[in-house]
Amino acid sequence: MGFSVLVSACACVCVCVYVSAAPLGDEAENDRPIIGILTQEVDSEVMRKFGNTYIPSSYVKYIESAGARVVPIRLNQSFAEHEKLFKSINGLFLIGGAVNLETSDFARTAGFYFRLALKANDQGDYFPIWGTCLGFQLLTVLVAGENLLSKTTAENVTYPLNFSSEALSSRMFSSFPSELRRALSEEPLTANFHHYGVTKEAFMNNEKLTGLFSVISTNIAQNGAEFVSTIEGRKYPFYGVQWHPEVNRFQWNPHYSFPHSSNAVHVSSLLAQFFVNEGRRSTHRFSDAAEESAVLIYNCNPVYVEKISAYEQSYFF
Ligand SMILES: *[C@@H]1O[C@H](CO)[C@@H](O)[C@H](O)[C@H]1NC(C)=O
Ligand SMILES: *[C@@H]1O[C@H](CO)[C@@H](O)[C@H](O)[C@H]1NC(C)=O
Ligand SMILES: *[C@@H]1O[C@H](CO)[C@@H](O)[C@H](O)[C@H]1NC(C)=O
DSSP: OOHHHHHHHHHHHOOOOOOOOSOOOOOOSSSSSEEEOOOOEOOOGGGGGSEEEEEEEEHHHHHHHTTTTEEEEEEOOOHHHHHHHHTTOEEEEEOOOOOOTSHHHHHHHHHHHHHHHHHHHTTOOOOEEEETHHHHHHHHHHHSSOOOOEEEEEEEEEEOOOOGGGGOOOOOTTTTTTHHHHHHHHHHOOOEEEEEEHHHHHHOHHHHHHHHEEEEEEETTTTOOEEEEEEEEEESOOEEEEOOTTTTHHHOTTOOOOOHHHHHHHHHHHHHHHHHHHTTTTTOSHHHHHHHHSSSGSOOOEEOTTTTTTTTEEEEE
């Protein structure tokens, strides 16, 4: 009962009485970045009673922890509304989960933002995109124009990253102290929860993928397949990880292998900061403070879902 009250409060667009007096500023570096996290269709029956779409709180905390605010991007908006939102936010985050990579609203809406981001970046309008797990897979589908996924089961396992030769010059890990980079290549700091992925072979044989992305790391799945685990745009500020850096700091369910060592937490912090810093380079902004505060995730309350999911809390829309 209490839950549904929270959820309906969240589902409506709340009228916010707080109006920020702070100017939004024109300076080159945007120190008030706002990241859009795309909501995703709920795939679990027990969670659907709270809403049709969701964002696990771990992703929200991950972005907030690095000094950005979050706007949930609802799936049921018109393309005109999405286009307006695109011009107001400083980056797009695609979460993990379990929906169809071609036919879901999540995939179709991500594709709309992806095409806007390609065009914007081509015109010198910096706009970063990050994909985690399913979000990573979706980036490969959007770039390749086809689904290249195959069975690469790595379910509830932790791995060190097998860095490629291109990792040395990667932007994603450039701020990492060398000992942490070494730890990431030797200790099982990355959490994996996937059945499918893009094998190194499939990736390397696709010119669209190799043209747009550098492969930064690979891993060997439980079925022996070598899959691509980290990618970075060569020219575009697009990034993908098949693993889950947010769980290191924000998920604690003891039934899952979530790395919580200090090195694991450090990796998670630095990658979140890396992406939010990319967002600081975007000059997009809302036309006024009231419009901005009306859509921030602060208007919503997460629901406690520890008993029915791998997450502690989740936002529903
Ligand atoms: C989208 O869904 C929300 C919450 O259910 C609702 O308040 C809003 O009116 C819907 N928007 C559109 C364009 O259908
Ligand atoms: C790491 O990658 C190299 C080069 O692709 C490969 O030869 C090696 O087998 C990989 N090692 C593991 C543990 O995945
Ligand atoms: C996940 O892995 C951990 C550590 O190996 C294990 O204790 C746990 O039972 C596994 N959970 C599931 C759901 O398989």
